[in-house]
Amino acid sequence: MLFHDVLIIGGGLAGLRAAIAAAEKKVDVAIVSKLYPPRSHSGQAQGGINAALANNPKAHDDTPEKHGFDTVKGSDYLADQETSIYLTEQAPEAVFEIEHWGCPFSRTEEGKIAQRPFGGAGYPRTCYGTDKTGHYILQTLFEQTIKHNIKVYNEWEVIGLAKDVDTCCGVIALNMHSGELEAMGANAVVFATGGSGRMYGNTTNAIPSTAFGVAMPYWAGIPLKDVEFIQFHPTSLYPSNILMTEGCRGEGGILVNKEGDRFMKKYVPKAMELGPRDIVARSVQTEILEGRGFDDAYVYLDLRHLGKAKIMERLPGIREITMDFNGIDPIEEPIPIQPGTHYYMGGIDVNIDGASPLKGFYAAGECACVSVHGANRLGGNSLLETVVFGKRAGASAGEYAKDKPKQPKTNALERALKREEENFNQMLKSNGNENPYTINAELRKLMPEKAGLFRDEKLMTEGLEQIRVLKERYKKIRPVVSGSSFNFDKIWVLEIKGNLDVAEALMAGGLARKESRGSHFRTDFPKRDDVNFLKHTLATYTPEGPKLSYSEVQITKYQPVERKY
């Protein structure tokens, strides 16, 4: 039976950084990833990573403390403050580390790391490598895993956890090459499975970013935190919803409606296009809903005034995308955009060390909710979170695993393997006729309608009922395609189950939160309500549906006040 001291599930930025930190604890580490790590979604990150380096002339007095305050304010005061302050204090060191490992950041004229303005930030503090920052950092970290000789199980999909009473003792994975299920023992497991955006139809997230990574620990009894908070990015390309980075507005791009009006002056006159994402996304949607969009579907992101040289130097990837997908050269024409579902602020409930309530089980990156984004993430803070908390979770897991016996808990692993085999066999023998992909398509259509930018009791009640009907229909699906090597039907049908259960938790959490905070905007409760709802939602899985409870938000330095931009 396979065994490693620490198993890292996911080869994106959080997983790679966790693996390096665990390896530095001199334990045997392996990464298990359904994608070859450099293909992970982190590589699509465009705009940059935040750190108060004060390199931009307009940011000479920027500090990590100011970054910490912006993060807490941006979160609409739902982020845990000790954790957020740790994130921003660690940021300069984290970025210098990547730089010293060879990441080709763009440079100022003096040769320092270049920084651009991003939304909701008081200073230009987003460090970037043109508009391909995620790609550069991902390659850089991957090189380091090679240097540390970290074993990677490429194209293995983890499908369940193995528990020995109250401790995680490994995972069950599908080796996609052979089609075999394997039990993989470990003393510590770190989940770094990325985002869940594919629960929604109008998303900037790629096909692998389903809620399955979050669903597995949920099914194993670990609560999900702040489930109702999902971020809508203001500028995704119409109609494909491919991201148009906030860097476009950071470099001076403007938003214009069909009347030629630069409408952000009505909503946040001071910050304009660089208001926080929740506010800018709702403003764009309001323009569209009130008839000032084009074809009732989009407004313009106009970059033309930036000029050819700046667009070619700072936003070459954006130009390539708009030319390839819409036949539009942003040097000559404005870009049609609309809000798109972008980032899941909710996730696996973990503490500052990445540790979950289940012993031996850790999580980092977008699948985790360590609570630094609260109700609204600031652009540029997620790449930062992957490296800061990836490192901390990997180090904690390495430390925890170090002195444990180096052998698999065979009985518990065999039980888990049997459970997953039976599940697959049941799927192969299923005698229903429901098409699972139709169910998923219906889910992805209803999510933006019922739990989108504007929510209310009626919409979410309908949404919850519809999800429950879809869950019933899922029990009657047609048999899964048989066949072993690279049988994607097996995997995707399982992932759809994850989407359904996490979407149900999101909808239930949103219904129960009768206030508006950050990305969760309720037209029937349009104000923030700190008296009743300054608290984290926790959703615990039960076969009948999520059970909700609440935990305290850590308020240390900054008392919640009304956000003004």
Ligand SMILES: Cc1cc2nc3c(=O)[nH]c(=O)nc-3n(C[C@H](O)[C@H](O)[C@H](O)COP(=O)(O)OP(=O)(O)OC[C@H]3O[C@@H](n4cnc5c(N)ncnc54)[C@H](O)[C@@H]3O)c2cc1C
């Ligand atoms: C288009 C786009 C642009 C963005 N730009 C920025 C930006 O400029 N700045 C910023 O701060 N943030 C940005 N974000 C957000 C940020 O990129 C992500 O939140 C972050 O990269 C997530 O990293 P991760 O390591 O958690 O997950 P990922 O990079 O998604 O990695 C997940 C890994 O888990 C593996 N995996 C998943 N499920 C399984 C399984 N069951 N078994 C085995 N392996 C599994 C995958 O193979 C993958 O290797 C952007 C997001 C998008 C969608």
